[in-house]
Amino acid sequence: MDPVITVAVPVFDERGTLEELHQRVTEVLRAVGEPYEILFVDDGSRDGSKTTLDAIAERDPAVGVVHFRRNFGKSAALHVAFERARGEVIITMDADLQDDPSEIPRLLSALEDHELDLVSGWKQKRQDPLGKTLPSKLFNYVVRRLTGLHLNDFNCGFKAYRREAVEELELYGELHRYIPVLVDGMGFRCGEVPVKHHARKWGHSKYGVERMAKGFFDLLTVILLTRYRRRPLHLFGWGGLVSFSFGFLCLAYLTVMKTVFDQAIAGRPLFFLGVLLVLLGTQLISTGLLGEMINGSRTTRPGYHIARELPVREVSVPSSEPAVKEARASA
Structure with a gap:
């Protein structure tokens, strides 16, 4: 027992x-x-x-x-x-x-x-x-x-x-x-x-x-x-997207300052910050994508847990006799 x-x-x-x-x-x-x-x-x-x-x-x-x-x-x-x-x-x-x-x-x-x-x-x-x-x-x-x-x-x-x-x-x-x-x-x-x-x-x-x-x-x-076990990109992707976006805005602003107002930007701290944020965002998004690839390639348990199940107890085979009789009557 x-x-x-x-x-x-x-x-x-x-x-x-x-x-x-x-x-x-x-x-x-x-x-x-x-x-x-x-x-x-x-x-x-x-x-x-x-x-x-x-x-x-x-x-x-x-x-x-x-x-x-x-x-x-x-x-x-x-x-x-x-x-x-x-x-x-x-x-x-x-x-x-x-x-x-x-x-x-x-x-x-x-x-x-x-x-x-x-x-x-x-x-x-x-x-x-x-x-x-x-x-x-x-x-x-x-x-x-x-x-x-x-x-x-x-x-x-x-x-x-x-x-x-x-x-x-x-x-x-x-x-x-x-x-x-x-x-x-x-x-x-x-x-x-x-x-x-x-x-x-x-x-x-x-x-x-x-x-x-x-x-x-x-x-x-x-x-x-x-x-985030089944969706690692959602964890790393948001941080990467925010970082990349801020970095892109910083570099876009400096590009305008250089091309329109002809100001020097190479030595400005904002330039290094923008480059750093873009690189960080790219790395985070890449990490999330790698996680998705690894998660998709390995054999793991399904992403759900069944509470209860009532299995099929018998296969139903419909009788073909009524259909045959109906076909004969119409003929």
């Missing part, structure tokens, strides 16, 4: 919480009453988490463990979890017990009651130091403005998905932060519910300035993938 619910937990140096996490998740899932599995992905832990996870899997046949050879990041861990999850609904949560397993039923209810494909937790009363909460608020504000998806907490790892919403996701880098944006871009419905959040009891946060920088670059990647 395949499970209905899969709980996927990326793990990196969280040995002190794993036993309690497994116990609490198991209690909640048994109370839900649906077949389940729990999948841990050890992202190259160095604190003994591997041994603890293996012991848990040895005792509980509903637990699976994937061990990475080294630390590849949370996106890679989630990608592997999504590939191996067999449940119709997939719950993801962090292993540090800041996410409360008792909130799983609330995520499941929101998924069904509001007919959503992804429900993200919202750490409304976040139990983290100011050094994490302020950058997080700024991050969420910027992502909302740039993507148009109105969620309060994009980076919350506590989420519920329908299987079809993640089957086509390709996660790498820091893209796990933008899963709602990627899913929304494929036409799935996203929402969020407030969830409890607890202070960290074990280990230390992996958050840092370097991750913020990586997250910013991946935000640009997400915008490119969701808006």
Whole structure:
């Protein structure tokens, strides 16, 4: 029997919480009453988490463990979890017990009651130091403005998905932060519910300035993938057209000054600016055209995502007898 619910937990140096996490998740899932599995992905832990996870899997046949050879990041861990999850609904949560397993039923209810494909937790009363909460608020504000998806907490790892919403996701880098944006871009419905959040009891946060920088670059990647993947010329073409137009106007003005008023233009800053803008515009438009050529020449997935399909069940073969009788009668 395949499970209905899969709980996927990326793990990196969280040995002190794993036993309690497994116990609490198991209690909640048994109370839900649906077949389940729990999948841990050890992202190259160095604190003994591997041994603890293996012991848990040895005792509980509903637990699976994937061990990475080294630390590849949370996106890679989630990608592997999504590939191996067999449940119709997939719950993801962090292993540090800041996410409360008792909130799983609330995520499941929101998924069904509001007919959503992804429900993200919202750490409304976040139990983290100011050094994490302020950058997080700024991050969420910027992502909302740039993507148009109105969620309060994009980076919350506590989420519920329908299987079809993640089957086509390709996660790498820091893209796990933008899963709602990627899913929304494929036409799935996203929402969020407030969830409890607890202070960290074990280990230390992996958050840092370097991750913020990586997250910013991946935000640009997400915008490119969701808006311009199939039409790169629309991204580079507009900038190129504006640059080329301003450069052309500058050079046209200088041409008039030279031919009509016989003024020297070779050493004027406007001349160099005009040449620079024309060259920049030409390069941007050429980049967009190259992107279109590459996009058109490679075999990729189609640019659409089918929600549901009712196939033809039977080929209808019309009878030819009425037509034959009518032909005979007219003869």
